Amino acid sequence: MAPNRIHVIAVLMASAAGVLATVPASASDRQVYQFDLPAQNLGDALRTVAAKAGLELYARADDVNNIPAARLQARMTAREAIERLLAGTNLRARFDKGAVIIRGRPTQKSESDSAAQTDIVVTGSRIQGGKVAAPVTTVTSADIRKAGHADLGEVMRSLPLNFAGGQSPGIGTDQGSANTNVNGASSVNLLGLGPNATLTLLDGNRLSYTGVNAAVDISAIPVAAVDRIEIVADGASAIYGADAVAGVVNVRLRRDYNGASVMGRIGGATDGGGFQQQYNIVGGRKWTSGGILATYDYLSNNPVFASQRIYAAKMASDATLYPALTRHSALVSLNQDVGDLVSFTIDSLYKNSRQQIIQGFVSGQSHFASGADALAKTTTFSIAPNATVKLGGDWLARLVTAYARDDTDIASNVYSAGAIISAGTRRYKNSSISIELGAQGSIGELPAGPLRAAFGLGYRDVGLNLVGTNAGITLQKFSKHRDNRFAYGELYFPILSPNQRSRFGRELSFSAAFRYEENGGTGSVALPKIGVIYSPVGGLTLKGSWGRSFRLPTLYQQYSGYAAVLDPATSYGTGLPTGATVLWLGGAGPNMKPERSENWTISAEIKPAALDALSATFSYFNFDYTNRVATPISSSAGILDNPIYSSLVTLSPTAALLQAEISGATVGLQNAAGQPYDPADVVALVDTRDRNVARQNFHGINLAVRYLARLPHNRSLDFTLDGTWIASDQQLLAGLPYVDLAGTIFNPPHLRARAGVSYSTDMLSLSGYANLSSHLTDNRTAAVAEFAGPSTFDLSAQFKGGNGFELGATISNLFNQKPKTIVTASAYQTPFDTTNYSPLGRFVSVSVRKSW
Structure with missing residues (x-):
């Protein structure tokens, strides 16, 4: 591992260790706030309290909206304010890790209702109330x-x-x-x-x-x-x-x-x-x-x-x-x-x-x-x-x-x-x-x-x-x-x-x-x-x-077609006959x-x-x-001389194989060889699709x-x-x-x-x-x-x-x-x-x- 990478990891791990070192045994948030909320919709009142206390509020909209909330004018903690707002409703609050979750109390009258309202759905799971085993x-x-x-x-x-x-x-x-x-x-x-x-x-x-x-x-x-x-x-x-x-x-x-x-x-x-x-x-x-x-x-x-x-x-x-x-x-x-x-x-x-x-x-x-x-x-x-x-x-x-x-x-x-x-x-x-x-x-x-x-x-x-x-x-x-x-x-x-x-x-x-x-x-x-x-x-x-x-x-990768180009063989390898050509294929590949x-x-x-x-x-x-x-391959130069690329090369291709590849190309054969196409001159088929x-x-x-x-x-x-x-x-x-x-x-x-x-x-x-x-x-x-x-x-x-x-x-x-x-x-x-x-x-x- 390179020294600079070790340094970066060390810095981040030290940061995490510093955070871990601050974990105390137990306590509760007793921060007191001055609340002066008018009588309003319960959902709006809860959102106001949560925002003031920096809490993430999770609740079903139809649970908390269109329920009247009385005026709240007092000095109290956010927990006390939320519990007072919920008093007299069929709702309760659960406080967990900087969040407050509002849900309905179970009742015999509507067991299915309470189940639907109990937990929130979190990205990363299809289970309502399930927890995700990765950071969100x-x-x-x-x-x-x-x-x-x-x-x-x-x-x-x-x-x-x-x-x-x-x-x-x-x-x-x-x-x-x-x-x-x-x-x-x-x-x-x-x-x-x-x-x-x-x-x-x-x-x-x-x-x-x-x-x-x-x-x-x-x-x-x-x-x-x-x-x-x-x-x-x-x-x-x-x-x-x-x-x-x-x-x-x-x-x-x-x-x-x-x-x-x-x-x-x-x-x-x-x-x-x-x-x-x-x-x-x-x-x-x-x-x-x-x-x-x-x-x-x-x-x-x-x-x-x-x-x-x-x-x-x-x-x-x-x-x-x-x-x-x-x-x-x-x-x-x-x-x-x-x-x-x-x-x-x-x-x-x-x-x-x-x-x-x-x-x-x-x-x-x-x-x-x-x-x-x-x-x-x-x-x-x-x-x-x-x-x-x-x-x-x-x-x-x-x-x-x-x-x-x-x-x-x-x-x-x-x-x-x-x-x-x-x-x-x-x-x-x-x-x-x-x-x-x-x-x-x-x-x-x-x-x-x-x-x-x-x-x-x-x-x-x-x-x-x-x-x-x-x-x-x-x-x-x-x-x-x-x-x-x-x-x-x-x-x-x-x-x-x-x-x-x-x-x-x-x-x-x-x-x-x-x-x-x-x-x-x-x-x-x-x-x-x-x-x-x-x-x-x-x-x-x-x-x-x-x-x-x-x-x-992607459908474009798979079906956008390919080009078939006839090139001089000189740039593809050494020791080849004069006039030798290569058929190069590039673009979308099959299978x-x-x-x-x-x-x-x-x-x-x-x-x-x-x-x-x-x-x-x-x-x-x-x-x-x-x-x-x-x-x-990023470049076809010398490809015929390098055995690593042998899977991309067909030597001495048959005329039938060449014709099949040319027929499948988007615009047919593109001749860049400077000479007429002759299957007998093609020493290799190079497929870089x-x-x-x-x-x-x-x-x-x-x-x-x-x-x-x-x-x-x-x-x-x-x-x-x-x-x-x-x-x-x-x-x-x-x-x-x-x-x-x-x-x-x-x-x-x-x-x-x-x-x-x-x-x-x-x-x-x-x-x-x-x-x-x-x-x-x-x-x-x-x-x-x-x-x-x-x-x-x-x-x-x-x-x-x-x-x-x-x-x-x-x-x-x-x-x-x-x-x-x-x-x-x-x-x-x-x-x-x-x-x-x-x-x-x-x-x-x-x-x-x-x-x-």
């Missing part, structure tokens, strides 16, 4: 507002455990094949495993892919509709199926919102360009048996041109470092109970966006002289009707259905001397339809609690329709669908509970899950997952999980199978009873990712610490520290050496950290954040170069005035740190690492909000 990171709407983020793409890019590479509007040209900007979408890329290796859900429902990389655009979800984001950075395919290799991100909606608000925000980069406008409106209404939430959000962003940034002087003057982008998004969520046994939810999402990018081929000139531009128009729509039925006892059945589509149309022009010399179009139409029926409940009683189970089955169909043209001629066209049939089961075994007062520990539980899937065109998979949670003493919880996950090849991952995670969660303001999580993760779809060949390993450490200090007069100081250290490498083909991924250009740095401090009163919130990264290595050429990673500082402030008005201001990248330039070969290439640096520079924004 939660980002609340209050966290998002404090940081001044405009959309969920910005939220995810700020988190150390997420890599900004993949699909993102700031991605430049020639930044690695996995990093693209097709239509201005933002995808999640947990731990840098890839934008299509993280499953993104909207309140548990799948969304349609966008573009060609089988990734979801999380920025399509209006940020004003979000209650919180739950992130489990642990393989979860045994729970959720395909794509959850690195984990799952579940965006939770504000289903209990009752009121309305409007917001306006403007901002811009102090170096020029990037002027941004955002406006949104959100309204919600609750009634006894249901509620509705509706949100609309508009965002526009002016481009940042190369001429506005000194470090991009080698590019064309009007090349865009950040695109012109407009986005309209809307969300409607409805929930309704029908009698005492049945409830429905319907979530619908719509997005319409436009993105324009400009690329130039000559330094300092307009792209009209020599260059290209492209306008992408995207429409996204999804609807997810779900139904839950109480079956008796504590058993629930749930029918989950979803339909989604994402259509992107791109029109591009190539210019020379002010004239269009080529015009093309690309159309990507993604679709998804799914139905799933599941049930969960208790199957027995153990001394520590009920033995719980969940099981279900379902069907999903994913499609991609692609058409590419140039000068009116269709160059690429296919329409493919993949169907998926699955069944799953999950068990939760409580072994010890706090009520048992066992000498072996405070709490112990095991979980196990299994999933079987049949996937059209790629084969079947069987996926196990096990987990254990152990709390030896109060305030300390140890977790461990092991499982297998998978990702299916692709699922990518496989085996992962394990161990973690420690610390919540001292005597220091309830402190919480910390320390975890270690390891992902062994095999059968990754990749191009098996994509296939399940690469192996990757990702391992590292996550650390999350929070300390909330209570100050007199309802003031507080909130300290946070989040950090991720990661090491990853890749073997492209058996027999080749492993090469580093993390710490190299266009990949995550080894270390990312975000430290924050917030000062809050009843009217004012001031926040500051430091974003730090370790150095990066540019190893693309023989002259290896190292440069410092981005280190930026952000400030944010919110002021609550009277009558529901709130003013906000944010400064991102306070000291205007600029990207480090890298070696480029042409004006077309972006001269810095856009996966780790932003071209916006210092960005200042102000906002105003009015709530009713």
Whole structure:
């Protein structure tokens, strides 16, 4: 292990040890607050008390809304205030690890009702009340507002455990094949495993892919509709199926919102360009048996041109470092109970966006002289009707259905001397339809609690329709669908509970899950997952999980076609006859199978009873990712002389084999040999088409610490520290050496950290954040170069005035740190690492909000 890696691990472990050392034996939070709450809805009163005390509130909306709460005017603890508000209701509160959970008391009249209300559903398990044997990171709407983020793409890019590479509007040209900007979408890329290796859900429902990389655009979800984001950075395919290799991100909606608000925000980069406008409106209404939430959000962003940034002087003057982008998004969520046994939810999402990018081929000139531009128009729509039925006892059945589509149309022009010399179009139409029926409940009683189970089955169909043209001629066209049939089961075994007062520990539980899937065109998979949670003493919880996950090849990877090119044999090997040729194949390969991952995670969660303001999580993760779809060789030079590549080479191919491969190519034979094609001259067939060949390993450490200090007069100081250290490498083909991924250009740095401090009163919130990264290595050429990673500082402030008005201001990248330039070969290439640096520079924004 390299010395710098040992140093990083030592620092993080020392931090964790320092936290562990603060765990006292026992105490309780006796902080007293002055409450002066008017008579109001019980849900609103509970949320006010929880916010004042810094507690996470979990409750079913229909349990606490539309129940009147008397005026509360007294000095008391948060626990006393909540218990007084609940007096006289059929509700009770459970306080646990900085959270308060409101649930109904069991009654003989409605045993099934109490079962449905007893516990919350946590991302990472299908069992209501089950606990997840991996760390769960939660980002609340209050966290998002404090940081001044405009959309969920910005939220995810700020988190150390997420890599900004993949699909993102700031991605430049020639930044690695996995990093693209097709239509201005933002995808999640947990731990840098890839934008299509993280499953993104909207309140548990799948969304349609966008573009060609089988990734979801999380920025399509209006940020004003979000209650919180739950992130489990642990393989979860045994729970959720395909794509959850690195984990799952579940965006939770504000289903209990009752009121309305409007917001306006403007901002811009102090170096020029990037002027941004955002406006949104959100309204919600609750009634006894249901509620509705509706949100609309508009965002526009002016481009940042190369001429506005000194470090991009080698590019064309009007090349865009950040695109012109407009986005309209809307969300409607409805929930309704029908009698005492049945409830429905319907979530619908719509997005319409436009993105324009400009690329130039000559330094300092307009792209009209020599260059290209492209306008992408995207429409996204999804609807997810779900139904839950109480079956008796504590058993629930749930029918989950979803339909989604994402259509992107791109029109591009190539210019020379002010004239269009080529015009093309690309159309990507993604679709998804799914139905799933599941049930969960208790199957027995153990001394520590009920033995719980969940099981279900379902069907999903994913499609991609692609058409590419140039000068009116269709160059690429296919329409493919993949169907998926699955069944799953999950068990939760409580072994010890706090009520048992066992000498072996405070709490112990095991979980196990299994999933079987049949996937059209790629084969079947069987996926196990096990987990254990152990709390030896109060305030300390140890977790461990092991499982297998998978990702299916994208439809584009599998069906986009391949090229057959006839080349001179001289660059492929030595000692070959004069006039010898090679038929080279590149593109989508046949017989692709699922990518496989085996992962394990161990973690420690610390919540001292005597220091309830402190919480910390320390975890270690390891992902062994095999059968990754990749191009098996980076260069064909000398391939015939190297036995390592013998599996890619067919010597002295027959004329029939050559003709079969040429006939299957998208445009037939492309002759670059400088001589007529003659099968007798072809000495080798070199097949470098994509296939399940690469192996990757990702391992590292996550650390999350929070300390909330209570100050007199309802003031507080909130300290946070989040950090991720990661090491990853890749073997492209058996027999080749492993090469580093993390710490190299266009990949995550080894270390990312975000430290924050917030000062809050009843009217004012001031926040500051430091974003730090370790150095990066540019190893693309023989002259290896190292440069410092981005280190930026952000400030944010919110002021609550009277009558529901709130003013906000944010400064991102306070000291205007600029990207480090890298070696480029042409004006077309972006001269810095856009996966780790932003071209916006210092960005200042102000906002105003009015709530009713």
